[in-house]
Amino acid sequence: MKLRLFAAPFADAVAHAARALPARPPVPVLAGILLRTGEDGLHLGAFDYEVCATTRADAEIADDGTALVPGRLLTDIAKTLPKGAEVDIELSRDRLLITCRSARFTLPTLPVDEYPALPAPPDTVFTVDGDALADAVAQAVVAAGTDHTLPALTGVQMILEDTRLTLAATDRYRFAVRELTVKPTGTLPAATTRTGRKKGEDGADPAEEAGRAARTVLVPAKVLSDAARTLAGEHPVAIGWSDGQVTLSVPGRSVGTRLLEAEFPKFRNLLPEPDDAELTITVPVDEALTAIKRVALVASDRRPVRLAVDGDQLLIDAGDGDDAHAADRIPCTAAGAIGDRVRGCDAAFNPGYLTDCLKALTTPEARFHLTSSTKPVLVLGHSGEDTAGDYRHLLMPIRLQG
Numbered sequence: 001m002k003l004r005l006f007a008a009p010f011a012d013a014v015a016h017a018a019r020a021l022p023a024r025p026p027v028p029v030l031a032g033i034l035l036r037t038g039e040d041g042l043h044l045g046a047f048d049y050e051v052c053a054t055t056r057a058d059a060e061i062a063d064d065g066t067a068l069v070p071g072r073l074l075t076d077i078a079k080t081l082p083k084g085a086e087v088d089i090e091l092s093r094d095r096l097l098i099t100c101r102s103a104r105f106t107l108p109t110l111p112v113d114e115y116p117a118l119p120a121p122p123d124t125v126f127t128v129d130g131d132a133l134a135d136a137v138a139q140a141v142v143a144a145g146t147d148h149t150l151p152a153l154t155g156v157q158m159i160l161e162d163t164r165l166t167l168a169a170t171d172r173y174r175f176a177v178r179e180l181t182v183k184p185t186g187t188l189p190a191a192t193t194r195t196g197r198k199k200g201e202d203g204a205d206p207a208e209e210a211g212r213a214a215r216t217v218l219v220p221a222k223v224l225s226d227a228a229r230t231l232a233g234e235h236p237v238a239i240g241w242s243d244g245q246v247t248l249s250v251p252g253r254s255v256g257t258r259l260l261e262a263e264f265p266k267f268r269n270l271l272p273e274p275d276d277a278e279l280t281i282t283v284p285v286d287e288a289l290t291a292i293k294r295v296a297l298v299a300s301d302r303r304p305v306r307l308a309v310d311g312d313q314l315l316i317d318a319g320d321g322d323d324a325h326a327a328d329r330i331p332c333t334a335a336g337a338i339g340d341r342v343r344g345c346d347a348a349f350n351p352g353y354l355t356d357c358l359k360a361l362t363t364p365e366a367r368f369h370l371t372s373s374t375k376p377v378l379v380l381g382h383s384g385e386d387t388a389g390d391y392r393h394l395l396m397p398i399r400l401q402g
Contacts, residue, residue, distance in 0.1 A: 001037055001065025001091035005057055007081035007100060013044050013057040014078040016253060019226060020046035020053035021071045032110045033071040034118070035089075035096075037064045042089075045118050046071060049258075051223055052119055056252040067091045068110040077105050121254055122189065122242035126160060128182040130250065134232035135362070136167055136178045137225055139391050142356040144221035145171030152262035155218040158246075160184065168267055169221055174353050175267055175376075175394035176360065188215065189242035217241050218260040224248075227255035271392055272378050277369035281307075282333040282382055283314055285366050289358050291316045291328040296351035298324040304348040304398045307368075309334045318351070347373045347397040357393045374399055 017033045025031040025048070036043045041061070045054040081087060081100045088099040091109070098105040137156070145153035159166040165182045168175065227248045231237050238249050247256035274280070292305060299305050299318035308315045309332065317327035347370060358366055363381030370377050379393040 001035070001067055001089070001096075002063040003037060003042055003059045003061045003090075004086055004088050005042060005059035006083075007078070007085045007087050008083040009057045010042075010087050011078040011081060011083070013042070013055045014075050016055040016230065017044040017046045017053050018071050018075045019230065019255065020048055020051040022048040022050075027114075029068065029110050029114045030116075031071055032068040032115065033074055034066070034068050034112070034115060036066045037061045047116055047118050049116065051258075052247075052254075052256040054118060054254050065091050066112055067096050068112045068115050069096050069107045070110070073107060077107075119245060119256060121247040121249060121256060122240040122245065123187045124185050124238040124240040125187055125189075126165065126182040126184045127236040127238050128165065128180065130228075130231055130233040130235050130237045132180055133237050134228045136165075136180045137228040139178045139360045139362075140167040140169045140176045141221045141225045142169075142360045143171060143174045143176035143393070144169040147171075151260050152218065152264050154221055155260040155262070155264065156221045156224050157264045158217050158219060160215040168264070170265060170267065173350070173396045174357065175270065175392075176357075177267065177271065177392045177394075179390045183236075187240070217246055218262060218264050219246050220257055220260060223255070223257040227257075230255065270376070271394060272369065272371065272376070274367070274369045274378065274380065277336060277371055277378070279309070279334060279336045279370045281309060281314060281368040281370070282335075282365055283330055283368070285358050285361055285364060287330040288314075288316075288366065289355060291330050292351055292355055292358070295326045295328055296355070298326045299351045304400075305351040305354060306346060306348045306400070308346040347377060348400050349377075349395060349397055353395060357395055360393065361391070373397060 014033065022030055030048050034045045040056060042057045042059040043054065044057070045052065077098060081103070085100050090097045094109050096107040096109055098107065140156050144156060148154060153171050157168045160182070163181055163184060165180055167178045231248055231250050231253065235250055240247055241259065244259050245256055246259055247254055295305055295316050295318045303319050303323070305316060305318045312331060312333070313329045314332035315327065315329055317325065319325035357379050361381040363383040365382040367380045367382045368377055369380070374397060376394045376396050379395055380389065381391060
């Protein structure tokens with residue numbers, strides 16, 4: 001192996017591949033980044049049996065070859081190289097030589113034959129604008145759980161229905177659902193249950209059941225979030241899944257991961273309709289976030305942030321009794337309930353969850369649709385006279401004692 005390329009694209013390529021490096025490699029070779037020459041330049045990849053990241057950088061290839069080198073060290077080296085300089089890379093026996101101007105590095109190599117084969121990307125199921133995908137995923141993942149003893153709650157469910165893609169996530173205390181428009185390719189993988197039995201054995205139509213399963217996958221939230229952010233831009237992102245894996249890719253770059261084999265909660269019937277609300281409260285998002293941040297200084301798990309309508313203002317407070325107490329007010333518009341019923345819809349929330357919900361909105365106003373102080377609250381974005389229905393956030397209030 002002998003090649004030359006510029007430092008900036010080399011560093012970008014190495015950083016992308018390093019996303020799949022495990023924090024604690026179970027075997028030494030999984031700590032490596034695989035470098036391979038090809039007709040179209042230098043190919044880099046990393047794989048830990050769960051996540052796979054591949055990329056390509058333009059390069060002048062003098063001699064073909066393949067090398068596996070310590071990934072973290074290669075990443076640190078690539079970041080220090082002058083961006084506009086040329087980098088020479090040469091494999092000499094069991095050492096990889098990297099030269100950039102006056103700097104020279106010699107890296108040990110790892111046994112290539114012990115490295116697992118990088119999985120082949122599945123056929124594309126649909127394409128979607130990169131920026132739109134990144135925004136949608138960012139809104140959905142705020143509700144994803146982090147408890148890996150409940151794997152279904154650490155994922156984002158993706159449901160493809162015609163040209164609509166639904167992203168849903170929950171940690172049991174909140175639910176985030178985002179919809180966006182995509183371009184299906186018409187290619188869907190075959191679907192079977194996790195036990196391997198054919199669809200339809202429970203009496204349902206086999207074709208209908210298989211089609212529904214093929215259009216629904218559960219993707220690890222952390223990997224999906226990182227991949228969508230990495231591949232964002234004014235270009236289409238291709239997404240495909242099959243054989244228990246999903247891959248997001250753009251020309252010359254991809255991120256793939258294993259699908260979660262878990263049962264995601266059915267959520268369609270959980271989401272109330274805005275018209276069913278007893279009370280609708282509209283507040284400016286920025287002012288609400290600022291006030292909640294102040295009041296949350298005295299909040300805790302046992303002392304949540306409380307919201308109460310007082311005329312044309314929303315009272316936000318936390319703490320009471322002999323403990324610290326904080327309160328603030330912001331303008332609001334309340335509709336749908338009057339008199340004592342307005343005060344009867346007071347609700348309390350975990351301040352972190354409430355803040356995450358408001359930050360996920362992309363509109364200047366938020367609308368809280370309440371039915372009672374103990375039932376889930378539907379939060380929608382609102383702009384002018386329009387309600388942004390493509391993002392719905394369901395937030396569970398905290399029952400107040402006494």
